[in-house]
Amino acid sequence: MSNTAWMVLIGAATALVGGYFVARQSNKFLPVRGRVIAQAAHYLASAGMAGIPAALLAALALTIFAGENILGDFVKYALITLAVVVVSLLAYAAVEPDSGPK
Numbered sequence: 001m002s003n004t005a006w007m008v009l010i011g012a013a014t015a016l017v018g019g020y021f022v023a024r025q026s027n028k029f030l031p032v033r034g035r036v037i038a039q040a041a042h043y044l045a046s047a048g049m050a051g052i053p054a055a056l057l058a059a060l061a062l063t064i065f066a067g068e069n070i071l072g073d074f075v076k077y078a079l080i081t082l083a084v085v086v087v088s089l090l091a092y093a094a095v096e097p098d099s100g101p102k
Helices: 005-030 037-067 071-094
Strands: none
Touching: 005 037, 005 071, 037 071
């Protein structure tokens, strides 16, 4: 498996697990009142944000220890992940009733 695939795998695995905890903590601060679509979009955005730091650490470790520079691939991964986060947050805002602060 290539180093880029390892970076994406580590980022995705961390996003799946870490997204649950980030979404739960965020839900304590401002509860999600929407139904399944709002909760799924909220989780997807939380998971995307949780996976980026782990992928960065994996990219840095693989660049330092494996000798292959994959930081360019990390930038692509981060931009795609941030695009998914933005789309998820827009979907969340579209279906969440009264999503603004009071």
